[in-house]
Amino acid sequence: MATNFSTKLRSPLYYTLVSIGALIVLAGMYAVHLMEDHGHIITGMNNQIVWGIPHIFAIFLIIAASGVLNVSSIGSVFNKPAYKARAPLAGLLSIAMLAGGLTVLMLDLGRPDRIIVAATNYNPTSVFAWNILLYSGMFAAVAIYLWTMMEKRMYPWSKPAGFMVFIWRFVLTTGTGVIFSFLVARQAFGTAILPPMFIVISFAWGMAVFHIVQSTIYSWNKISLDEYVQKRMRNLMGVFVIAGLYFVSTYHLTNLYFARQTEFEKFILLDGGVYPLLFWLGYVVIGNLIPLLLIYHPALGKTKCVIAASMLIAMGGFSLLYVLIIGGQAFPLDIFPGFEVHSTFGDGAIGAYSPSLPEILLGLGGVGISFMITAIGIRVMDFVPHEIPKTH
Amino acid sequence: MSCTDIKRRDFLKTSVGAAAVVIAPGMLLFDMAHGKTEPVSGKVRWGMLIDTANCADGCTECVAACNKENGLSGGLASTDAQWIRKVELKDMRTGRELALPMMCQHCEHPPCVDVCPTGASFKRADGIVLVDKHLCIGCRYCMMACPYKARSFVHEPLHDQNPDVPRGKGTVESCTMCVHRVDNGQQPACAEACPNKSILFGDLNDPESEISRKLRTVASTQVRADLGLNTGVRYQGL
Numbered sequence: 001m002a003t004n005f006s007t008k009l010r011s012p013l014y015y016t017l018v019s020i021g022a023l024i025v026l027a028g029m030y031a032v033h034l035m036e037d038h039g040h041i042i043t044g045m046n047n048q049i050v051w052g053i054p055h056i057f058a059i060f061l062i063i064a065a066s067g068v069l070n071v072s073s074i075g076s077v078f079n080k081p082a083y084k085a086r087a088p089l090a091g092l093l094s095i096a097m098l099a100g101g102l103t104v105l106m107l108d109l110g111r112p113d114r115i116i117v118a119a120t121n122y123n124p125t126s127v128f129a130w131n132i133l134l135y136s137g138m139f140a141a142v143a144i145y146l147w148t149m150m151e152k153r154m155y156p157w158s159k160p161a162g163f164m165v166f167i168w169r170f171v172l173t174t175g176t177g178v179i180f181s182f183l184v185a186r187q188a189f190g191t192a193i194l195p196p197m198f199i200v201i202s203f204a205w206g207m208a209v210f211h212i213v214q215s216t217i218y219s220w221n222k223i224s225l226d227e228y229v230q231k232r233m234r235n236l237m238g239v240f241v242i243a244g245l246y247f248v249s250t251y252h253l254t255n256l257y258f259a260r261q262t263e264f265e266k267f268i269l270l271d272g273g274v275y276p277l278l279f280w281l282g283y284v285v286i287g288n289l290i291p292l293l294l295i296y297h298p299a300l301g302k303t304k305c306v307i308a309a310s311m312l313i314a315m316g317g318f319s320l321l322y323v324l325i326i327g328g329q330a331f332p333l334d335i336f337p338g339f340e341v342h343s344t345f346g347d348g349a350i351g352a353y354s355p356s357l358p359e360i361l362l363g364l365g366g367v368g369i370s371f372m373i374t375a376i377g378i379r380v381m382d383f384v385p386h387e388i389p390k391t392h
Numbered sequence: 393m394s395c396t397d398i399k400r401r402d403f404l405k406t407s408v409g410a411a412a413v414v415i416a417p418g419m420l421l422f423d424m425a426h427g428k429t430e431p432v433s434g435k436v437r438w439g440m441l442i443d444t445a446n447c448a449d450g451c452t453e454c455v456a457a458c459n460k461e462n463g464l465s466g467g468l469a470s471t472d473a474q475w476i477r478k479v480e481l482k483d484m485r486t487g488r489e490l491a492l493p494m495m496c497q498h499c500e501h502p503p504c505v506d507v508c509p510t511g512a513s514f515k516r517a518d519g520i521v522l523v524d525k526h527l528c529i530g531c532r533y534c535m536m537a538c539p540y541k542a543r544s545f546v547h548e549p550l551h552d553q554n555p556d557v558p559r560g561k562g563t564v565e566s567c568t569m570c571v572h573r574v575d576n577g578q579q580p581a582c583a584e585a586c587p588n589k590s591i592l593f594g595d596l597n598d599p600e601s602e603i604s605r606k607l608r609t610v611a612s613t614q615v616r617a618d619l620g621l622n623t624g625v626r627y628q629g630l
Binding site: 038039040041046047048050051109110111112114115117118121122123125126127128129132179182183184185186329333335336337338339340341342343344345346347351352 | 468469470471472473474477478479480481482483484485494503505506507508509510511512527528529530531532533535536537538539540541543544545546547548549560561562563564615616619630
């Protein structure tokens, strides 16, 4: 299998795909150059919508990077052999997506040239500063974990390393959720449900990305995934999707119960234009209901259905983040409760945002980086899952 | 004394004189550029009391003065910086209308300072909240955290800056309470420009200051007092 696969990786199609990936990365770099040159004026972001599409891409990639490690954790920490065989690929994907996400986040800064300042001047009360340590530590933790899995001498350390990664990614996703939880005055944020919600949705999104990559590798290699493994992984993804939907529902239902939050919920769920559309159609229907049907319907659930479900889950993820992050900023801050307000700075008005091409290219560039690392990683090292005979 | 010795002495005298003439202005400028060297006193807490009853509807003198003092364009696009803005309010229950100037509230516990990853957002000992332009990486987390929407991000390259108020593309900025004027014993530009003297600036820690005396006698409000940030800017008649 390995020989066959490595031959495939030398095929023209492989090089074409890698070249397309490189072009996307180049386009992203050009967008960064434009943003550096002209400033953020060429993006759709403004003084009300301060975080835009690049942040959606970055946060999706970072959350999925944490979630994809579930596959390794189930193998290493909970001793499931079917998952153990997949742990190295999960580790590679995690590093790839983390790198892509962080690059986008870093290059969207107003002064990306000052990134060294972020390392040398550290504010201990800032969750952003904690995340700098959590994200860089995650690279190291996953790299060590991969080493213990791929180097025979290190095999005995694989379980403790897996456990370390297991803990680390929980803290990391909590840290990502806390970025929003700590925003005391914004109606959409400032709630402790966000970190656990981010952890649960990370499981679903990570699993979806893993399914897409694994299926691509298998179909490339013209082999089919063991039905038992397929069923286990598919059902697990379904459970994660349901759990994610539960958390998102709880978040909105709690808000609906608070009189001071009902206006915000009305905006997000009913009359906010693109936001309710993305929430109901993008997240609930495309990101949850259709994937659950594809996974659990007795007549469906085959490989193609699982790939389709995974892609839809990822699309639902983008929709949810768009609604939460951009919708959350578009709804005006309630600075003067009980008053109707109006000003030249958008007080009391819904913030307008339309993403521009450069910022979309920057976000796609991050996905391109993740793709390149994955494609080159599986070409130069042995990350392809080696099937272990099934154990029921 | 030989002729050579006299020449050498003259040469040394001339050299020292020339060096003094060349270096002295530079030293003077260096000193001026660095301003005061003594640290800011923590015994002072600068603040403002804004009388909304006197704040005339449609008057934007404070905004114009701020823009001029700090070299802002005065543009009103969503990407333009506005350090102070006039907010018109209408009580939804009673229909009462009022207007007030809104800017950085210079909180005692500023969320922008808590969240800033590099410490670029900081609070001076005298309570003025500022952004260090050399440390700001432009992440905009402070803008997400500010409950008052007080901060602006510089979206475009800047030209013709006021040397007293350095700004920078790709960094975040907000009202500095005209720190460069305050440090010279002057009032912030908005307070000075208000035709109705609605903005009273002073030391909240000094019980004998005009602002403290007025705060003892009139009812004042902190915007979003429920957040417990203890703002330096207070409003009367809100």
